[in-house]
Amino acid sequence: MDRIRIVGGNRLHGQIPISGAKNASLPLMAASLLTDETVTLSNLPHLVDISTMAHLLTELGVHIEMDGEAPNGGHAGRALALTAKKVTESTAPYDLVRTMRASVLVLGPLLARTGHARVSLPGGCAIGTRPVDLHLSALEQMGAEIEIREGYIEAKASGRLQGAHIVFPMVSVGATENALMAAALADGVTVLANAAREPEVADLARCLMAMGAEIDGIGTDTLRIEGCDSLHGIHHPVIADRIETGTYAMAAAITGGDVVLRGSRLDLIEAIADVLRKAGSEISETAEGLRVARSNGPVQGVDVMTEPFPGFPTDMQAQFMTLMAVAEGASMITETIFENRFMHVPELCRMGANINVHGASAIVRGVPRLSGAPVMATDLRASVSLVLAGLAAEGETVINRVYHLDRGYERLEEKLSACGAEIERLKD
Numbered sequence: 001m002d003r004i005r006i007v008g009g010n011r012l013h014g015q016i017p018i019s020g021a022k023n024a025s026l027p028l029m030a031a032s033l034l035t036d037e038t039v040t041l042s043n044l045p046h047l048v049d050i051s052t053m054a055h056l057l058t059e060l061g062v063h064i065e066m067d068g069e070a071p072n073g074g075h076a077g078r079a080l081a082l083t084a085k086k087v088t089e090s091t092a093p094y095d096l097v098r099t100m101r102a103s104v105l106v107l108g109p110l111l112a113r114t115g116h117a118r119v120s121l122p123g124g125c126a127i128g129t130r131p132v133d134l135h136l137s138a139l140e141q142m143g144a145e146i147e148i149r150e151g152y153i154e155a156k157a158s159g160r161l162q163g164a165h166i167v168f169p170m171v172s173v174g175a176t177e178n179a180l181m182a183a184a185l186a187d188g189v190t191v192l193a194n195a196a197r198e199p200e201v202a203d204l205a206r207c208l209m210a211m212g213a214e215i216d217g218i219g220t221d222t223l224r225i226e227g228c229d230s231l232h233g234i235h236h237p238v239i240a241d242r243i244e245t246g247t248y249a250m251a252a253a254i255t256g257g258d259v260v261l262r263g264s265r266l267d268l269i270e271a272i273a274d275v276l277r278k279a280g281s282e283i284s285e286t287a288e289g290l291r292v293a294r295s296n297g298p299v300q301g302v303d304v305m306t307e308p309f310p311g312f313p314t315d316m317q318a319q320f321m322t323l324m325a326v327a328e329g330a331s332m333i334t335e336t337i338f339e340n341r342f343m344h345v346p347e348l349c350r351m352g353a354n355i356n357v358h359g360a361s362a363i364v365r366g367v368p369r370l371s372g373a374p375v376m377a378t379d380l381r382a383s384v385s386l387v388l389a390g391l392a393a394e395g396e397t398v399i400n401r402v403y404h405l406d407r408g409y410e411r412l413e414e415k416l417s418a419c420g421a422e423i424e425r426l427k428d
């Protein structure tokens with residue numbers, strides 16, 4: 001299994017191209033099931049999760065053509081043309097869903113298009129139990145009959161799904177996306193209240209509008225969708241990855257560097273930018289993207305609580321904790337979205353961090369320096385937090401289980417080494 005080796009201490013300087021957002025790409029790919037015409041998505045990141053979704057869609061009958069040539073020297077990702085002329089299969093099997101929970105995003109589109117879906121129930125994962133009850137309840141309110149049988153969600157609808165007024169009891173990105181896609185082909189008007197406002201949801205809504213659905217309230221917590229009999233093909237470029245942006249912004253901050261995050265935008269990371277400024281970094285928008293620099297003194301401790309968008313994202317919590325590990329003073333980091341998302345703490349402590357977890361909060365007392373160590377993590381964002389720690393640490397850090405990173409960070413070591421980091425992939 002590959003590993004990543006980092007020798008810490010170098011300040012990052014230069015430009016980092018930001019890829020298309022993984023978490024926008026996955027639902028957009030699933031949305032191709034809603035039409036018999038071709039949906040072409042560009043600016044897709046080259047990641048294992050994208051290949052997994054492509055594999056699943058192929059099994060369901062979607063024909064996929066890939067434009068391997070990526071523009072701008074390869075960084076802007078590739079385009080996929082997805083055509084679901086006929087959906088030939090309506091089962092998302094356990095073996096695929098097990099490797100990627102986002103596979104559950106085919107449930108709404110399959111049901112809306114074919115009246116039937118059989119999707120393996122995703123189990124818990126490293127960061128929490130992550131049930132899908134909100135997805136199922138929304139689809140039931142639209143007229144679906146749902147049963148759990150032999151580990152599978154069996155959903156069927158007699159005729160078209162019906163528009164409904166759905167109030168989510170809590171904010172869920174995936175449930176909003178599943179309901180949004182189903183509503184686009186439903187009969188009548190669907191209102192989604194307390195909907196997720198994440199930019200990835202808005203990107204999906206914009207794509208569905210371009211395909212022919214009428215959607216009001218994009219970017220707010222109330223979406224009103226007027227479904228259509230049929231949707232048509234389009235070309236849609238995927239938005240920039242705000243979590244990749246935030247992660248490299250933290251890398252600039254922790255190394256006292258100065259980088260331009262090419263192709264990204266401030267409005268995608270307002271909450272992250274706000275916290276980074278309080279912690280002592282400068283962030284500005286330039287013609288090419290976002291410039292993040294830290295030159296004035298040490299990192300400052302800042303308290304943070306994760307929240308649904310526009311709050312501080314849970315997907316940045318581990319990376320921010322690494323930054324706080326070397327801050328002057330203490331900070332309290334509270335995780336409100338997932339119940340088990342502090343798995344990086346013991347590994348950071350092995351590198352010399354001083355962190356104590358009390359329930360959903362972690363008290364981080366900054367230390368002057370971390371020291372390199374062999375480490376590993378159990379999920380994507382925890383793994384990248386260890387990369388950041390390695391960049392700032394004295395000496396050598398070797399990160400195991402690199403397959404987590406490959407799920408969410410395209411060409412990570414190439415992007416960082418182009419800015420002066422000493423980082424390489426060790427092939428086994």
Ligand code: EPZ
Binds near residue numbers: 313
């Ligand atoms: C999406 O997951 C992202 N994944 C996650 O990114 C991200 O951490 C999360 O949103 C929160 O921002 C994708 O977009 C593919 P949720 P999702 O439904 O949709 C509970 C990464 O590292 N809940 O918004 O699965 C749930 O347990 C990943 O890229 C229910 O209780 O997240 C959690 O506590 C990890 N019932 C909370 O809601 C449900 O039916 C928010 O989850 C659904 C969710």
